[in-house]
Amino acid sequence: MRSFKRLITPAGKPQGFGFAEYDDLGAAQxxxxxxxxIELPALEEAAESRKLLVRLALFLGDFYADFTPLDQGGRAxxxxxxxx
Numbered sequence: 297m298r299s300f301k302r303l304i305t306p307a308g309k310p311q312g313f314g315f316a317e318y319d320d321l322g323a324a325q326x327x328x329x330x331x332x333x334i335e336l337p338a339l340e341e342a343a344e345s346r347k348l349l350v351r352l353a354l355f356l357g358d359f360y361a362d363f364t365p366l367d368q369g370g371r372a373x374x375x376x377x378x379x380x
Contacts (some may be wrong), residue, residue: 297323312346328352 302314318324332350366373 297327324352 298317299318300316303311305311316324316327318327327348329347334348336346336348338345350358
């Protein structure tokens with residue numbers, strides 16, 4: 297992970313979301329697979345635990361020219377870009 301930014305309200309409380317930046321697409325895809333749906337414990341007494349929702353936004357520019365997406369078995373996948 298290159299960076300992580302969690303948004304904070306003006307009152308100093310963390311928002312329910314943040315932004316992570318990864319060095320490469322493979323690292324971002326691994327984070328998506330490993331973290332999506334994980335149960336997060338409540339940090340405050342009155343709060344409920346919640347499931348983590350991970351979304352992947354791609355800013356690829358010229359990266360598409362050299363990028364070959366892989367399916368879960370590590371094989372080239374021509375339809376995978378449509379699923380992202």
